[in-house]
Amino acid sequence: MxxxxxxxxxxxxxxxxxxxxxxxxxxxxxxxxxxRPPPRPLPKRTSRGLNALFVSICVFLYASWPLRGDIADHNVFVATQSRLSVPTDVLFERLAMLRENGALSAADEALRAKLTSPALPRRIRMTDGLMVYDMNSNDNVCDSLRQLYLRFGPSTLRDCLFCHPDDQISYLLYHLPTNTVLPHLFHVLCLGLATSETVGGYEASTWRRAAVFGALVLAGADVFLTATYAPPVAISTVAPAGTFWLGTTARYLGLCAFDIALALCIYASATGRFYLFPSTSAGGPGSADAELARRRTDELLTQANLALQMAATNLRAYSIARNAVVRNPALKDRDDAYWRAVVAVEREREGEGTGVGGDDVDNDTLYEDEEVQAAVARAYGTGAINIASVRREAEAFVRHATRGLDG
Structure with missing residues (x-):
């Protein structure tokens, strides 16, 4: 068939x-x-929220790099390409060959002391009525310590003061706060900053609840896997990778992917670029667009009111300064002298332009001269200027400013 x-x-x-x-x-x-409607431009506040997410993505992407940080925190079995059952002295002799000057660091010595079979009393078993020490008990403890090293990493095994090889919960309680919970707390802080309406605008704030809920679910799953997932590693395994290093890389890559997905959602909702079927139902993109339009209108009105208040404040300050000048005799005399000098200078220019006491040179012709325009352009730092256009703009401004004074 x-x-x-x-x-x-x-x-x-x-x-x-x-x-x-x-x-x-x-x-x-x-x-x-x-x-589909054309996409909207990205608001400035939304771009600030996306920048916060970009910083978070860069931090988590760097943290996921396996070769980052102190060399003492790297997997010694992978660095030396050794089996899990290799003797401790041989393991650290190989490690010393990779260190600077062929000497172990203080952190390496502390880890060596932890991985060495501890001075615990050997287990006693009865054989034919005689008490016999179990010679393999310390070897089992040493193997358990190496399994804990692969599960929780070197810092937990080296720095925990209250932990015991027979109590794995003590290692877990020491490991969770700094290695698992702290990255997720930083992640939630970055999400709260990026989706804040003050920082990221209304478009980013609409994703705040979903983002925080997803981050908490991700943190809960990470804590659950860290507490329960502990696959045994065969002692004959060459260069075992270790759950700690694999979990650290997967954790930060997951947070990085989460932030990338959230940034794409915020960008899509802010620009409307990927909405093919806008809906006008409650809670759909149509209602979100209406709310967005209302909020943007409110922002524009707020900015216009602020500009009007600033203009009114400047006019009030000018009025106060003008009243102070008029009421002060000394300032009033200086103001009158200034304007008399200005009027005299203008009369002299008009007399020169109409040929009084000199050549009959028209004022407009003087300003239209190429050399004069070049000199004015150099003075203002611009290109060629149109005197007629400047004069028309000035006359229009004067008419607009004195429109309420006519009649």
Whole structure:
């Protein structure tokens, strides 16, 4: 029975139901893509929220790099390409060859002391009525310590003061706060900053609840896996990777992917770039667009009111300064002298322009001279200027400013 004959009974279903609906969906998507509204520009506040997420992504991406940080925190079995059952002295002799000057650091010596079989009393068993020390008990403890090293990493095994090899819960309680919970707390802090309406605007704040809920679910899953996932590693395994290092890389890559997905969602909601089927139902993109338009209108009104208040404040300050000048005799005399000097200078210029006491040179002709325009352009640091255009703009400004004074 060939493949062609085996799918032949499904032809009616395929050509009757599946294929027409697929063609209709394709046509609907194509029409929606062509008729969708143009994307909106990205607001400045939303770009600030996306920048906060970008910083978080960069931090987590760097933290996921396996070769980062202190060399003492690297996996000694991977660094030396040794088996899990290698003797401790041989393991650290190989490690010393990789260190600077062929000497172990203080952290390496502390880890060596922890991985060495501890001075615990040997277990006693009764054989033919005689008490016999179990010579393999310390070897079992040493193997357990290496399993704990692969599960919780060197810092937990080296720095924990209240931990005991027979009590793995003590290592877990020491390991969780700094290695598992702290990165997720920093992640939630970055999400709160990026989705804050004050920092990221309204578009980012609409994703705040979903982002925090997803981050908490991710943190809970991470804590659960850290507490329960402890696969045993065979002692004959060469260069065991270790759950601690694999989990650290996976944790930070997961947080990085979460932030990337959230940034794409915020960007899409802020610009409307990927909305093909806008809905006007409650809670849909249509209602979100209406709320966004209302909030943007409120922001524009707030900015306009602030600008009007600043203008009113400046006018009030000018009025107060003008009243102070008018009421002070000394300042009033200086103001009058200034304006008399200005009037005299203008009269002299008008007299020179009409040929009084000199050549008959028109003022407009003087300003239209190429050398004069070049000198004015150099003075203002711009290109060629149009004197007639500047004069028209000045006259329009004067008419607008004195419009309420006519009549």
């Amino acid at each position: 060939t493949l062609w004959s085996s799918i032949k009974p499904f032809w009616p279903l395929l050509f009757t139901f599946v294929l027409p609906r697929a063609v209709n969906y394709y046509a609907a998507l194509k029409t929606a893509y062509r008729t």
